[in-house]
Amino acid sequence: MKALLIENNNNEYQTELKNFDENLLPEGDVTVEVEYSGLNYKDALAITGKSPVVRQFPMIPGIDFAGKVIQSDSPNFKEGDTVVLNGWGVGERHCGGLAERARVKSDWLIPLPAAFNARQAMAIGTAGYTAMLCVLELEKHGVKPEDGEILVTGAAGGVGSVAIAILAKLGYKVIALTGRASQADYLKSLGAHDILDRAEMSQPGRPLGRERWAGVIDVVGSHVLANACATTQYGGVVAACGLAGGMDFPASVAPFILRGVKLAGVDSVMCPYEKRMEAWSRLATDLDLELLESLTTDIALDEAIEKSEALLAGEVRGRLVVKTM
Numbered sequence: 001m002k003a004l005l006i007e008n009n010n011n012e013y014q015t016e017l018k019n020f021d022e023n024l025l026p027e028g029d030v031t032v033e034v035e036y037s038g039l040n041y042k043d044a045l046a047i048t049g050k051s052p053v054v055r056q057f058p059m060i061p062g063i064d065f066a067g068k069v070i071q072s073d074s075p076n077f078k079e080g081d082t083v084v085l086n087g088w089g090v091g092e093r094h095c096g097g098l099a100e101r102a103r104v105k106s107d108w109l110i111p112l113p114a115a116f117n118a119r120q121a122m123a124i125g126t127a128g129y130t131a132m133l134c135v136l137e138l139e140k141h142g143v144k145p146e147d148g149e150i151l152v153t154g155a156a157g158g159v160g161s162v163a164i165a166i167l168a169k170l171g172y173k174v175i176a177l178t179g180r181a182s183q184a185d186y187l188k189s190l191g192a193h194d195i196l197d198r199a200e201m202s203q204p205g206r207p208l209g210r211e212r213w214a215g216v217i218d219v220v221g222s223h224v225l226a227n228a229c230a231t232t233q234y235g236g237v238v239a240a241c242g243l244a245g246g247m248d249f250p251a252s253v254a255p256f257i258l259r260g261v262k263l264a265g266v267d268s269v270m271c272p273y274e275k276r277m278e279a280w281s282r283l284a285t286d287l288d289l290e291l292l293e294s295l296t297t298d299i300a301l302d303e304a305i306e307k308s309e310a311l312l313a314g315e316v317r318g319r320l321v322v323k324t325m
Ligand code: NDP
Pocket: 040, 041, 042, 126, 127, 130, 153, 154, 155, 156, 157, 158, 159, 160, 177, 178, 179, 180, 198, 219, 220, 241, 242, 243, 244, 245, 246, 266, 267, 268, 269, 311, 312, 313, 314, 315, 316, 318
C-alpha cells in the first residue's frame, strides 16, 4: 500500500511517499481502508520533524482519517461501516491516516456522522472537531451571543476558520485576529464581523487591559493568549487549544483573580468518547456545509510533504483534505 513514511536513521529525519507492507501495520482489531485524511498542524510538525511529535520510527503520520472498515474483530464495527478517527496518539505513536490503510483499536473509532461523507468529515478533521470542542467550552461556562464579542485567533487557519463559521451561525459576533490582512474578505465570508491585526496582540502587554471579549478561542498561545486573557471581560472564558505562535504563556494572574476570567484548556487527542460524539453531533447541526466547502482545499497524498512546510509557515488558508487513494 502507499503511505507517507517517516524514518529516523542515524538521526537523519526523512519523510517520503513509499510502498509499505500492510502486514507491518501495528496491532489493532479493526482495519480501515482510508479514503481521506486531514493535514493538521501536528501532522506538519511530524512530517517536517520540526517538533518531536513522532515517538516511534518508522511512522506513518496522520492524526485523523475517515474510511471504510475492511476487517473487524470488534463487535462494534463490521465490514463496510464508515468510520472516523481523531487523535489517540495515532500518527504519533501508532501508524496513522496518511496511507491507504490503517489498523487501529476499535475504541478509537466513531461511526461517520450521517450528516457528512468521508471527505467532509476530514475537511472538518481534527482542527474542526477541536474548534467545536472550544465552542462547547464557551457554552459550558455560559457565554451567550448577547454577552459580547468573541475573539478567534489564528483566524485564517484550520481551527480558526471552522470556529468562525460555527460561532457566526450560532449568532455570536466574531472578531478574527489574523496576521494576513489579505484574508479579510475570506474571514468575513465565514461570518467574522471584523478583523484585528495580529500585531496588535503579539507583543508583551499589560496585566490588564480594556475589557473587550466575552469569550476567546485561541490557537496561538504566547503573548497573544496572555493579551487575550488580559482583555477578556469580567467572568469571560478563554478556550486555549494551540501553540502556533509559541508554547509559552507570559501572563499574570490578574485576569483570573481580579476579573474571574476562566482559562479552559482544550485537548482533542484523549478527549473522552461522549464528548467526541457531542462535538461531532453539534458539527452536524452547527456547521454550514457550503462554508465548509469554501474553506477546504483538496490535495493528494504526494503533496502532503510540500504543504506541511507551507502550513507551518502560516501560508495555508482553512483546511487541507488529503485524498489517500
Ligand atoms: P493552521 O496552521 O491551519 O492555523 C494556525 C494559524 O495560526 C495560522 O493560519 C495563522 O493564522 C496563525 N499563526 C501561524 N503562525 C503564527 C505565529 N508565529 N504567530 C501567531 N499566529 C500564527 O493550524 P490549525 O488551525 O490546524 O491548528 C492551530 C493550533 O491548534 C496548532 O498549534 C495546533 O497544534 C493546535 N491544535 C490543538 C489541538 C488540541 O487538541 N489541543 C487540536 C488541533 C489543533 P493567521 O494567518 O490568520 O494569523
